[in-house]
Amino acid sequence: MMDQQQKEWIQAAVDGELDAEGRERIERLLADSAEARVLHEDLQRLSDFIDRVPPVDVPASLHGQIVDGIELPKPARAGRFFRFESLPGFLRYGLAGAAAVVLTVAVYQGGDSLDPSAGTDDLLGTIASRGDMAGGQEIDAMRFQTGASQGAVSLMARDDHYALVFELALDQPTDLEVVLPDGSFRIDAFARETANPASAVSWSDNRFAASIQGAQRFVLRLSGLPGQSGAEADIELRLLRDGAVVHAGVISTRNDP
């Protein structure tokens, strides 16, 4: 009986995604296992069937319609942009406060802005629809304030997944780390509502890291069924500046009824 990883190796072989070592491993598996050979043949046939379909032709008029509809951006003028930290203290804290007020209002209005019918130009995240990402029942939450920065993190239980919703207003460049315990569930998708150029994200199955400054709202979708054993987990969150932890906390699925 093959495990899921072996099945995905076979798929990778069909897709030409294996290195030399992987190809040798698959050759051995195919030589030893009739089940592997059947799966390989099935996947190859399906792949060939899909690839038999020729590409569709682009309507002749489309190119002109696209190009005519686009106005190119004007070149940026020197001195138009500024760095947040270069502002005088009173203005910096004022701006951070204003961002926090805006975010707080958004939070207490129920976060309707994650509306699947809204445009997608500011959705620099996953294809997971924003309708899927919003809503649910809050089972744990964490709020923090450190200096002029503040934020809220809510863990929402939905029918078939959890969503970790972040609302942040950070006055200085801050690193965020989210760590899921091994063997609990995994980060399945990520979506952010606002395209904040002062942020960068990366993640693996059980770890998410972001460098953020300014106001931002984003969501991590965690796969794993709420209420099932094995899906209970304490999720660690840390905020760091210049490598030093400025806030740390745990948010837990254990409150999920």
Next chain:
Amino acid sequence: MGDDRDLALIEDCRRGDRQALGSLVRRYERPVYNAAYRMLGNADEAADVVQTTFLKAFENLHRFNPKYKFFSWIYRIAVNESINQFNRRKRLGELDDNQQVASGPGPDASVDADHVSEELQAALMGLSDEHRAVIVLRHFTESSYREIGEVLQIPEKTVKSRLFSARKAMKAQLERKGIAP
């Protein structure tokens, strides 16, 4: 895809060069149109999605991070737009089991290979958005696992497992229609 060439064209577009705009659109209109067509199964809607995709990409060109590939960015917008369009159509009640594929002749309707294309499209439309997107990106834009991960912003490991379940669902769809690929 030529990342350096893309970046040079983007820089020229930022300076207002419309010839560079034409080249960049020409480079990606075909794969983006094919992806949208396979996501939606409708030629008119696919053309609308492609227009919207390029429009949004160029309106937000100042947000494009050259650390990432231009085609990942544009495919992501196209996939999101296609899903939004699909959901709008569903909300308007225009999509039922009988209309899923017969929503007007596609651009390849007169070709003999049309039968395979139609059966494939019907099977695609029977998949979830997530499954359809990975199949379309893999087979109609020829993206690698890593590139699919970049487009959908999911880890490569998730691409592999999602593609595997998508293919399983696809096979089941085709078998239900009496096709054994």
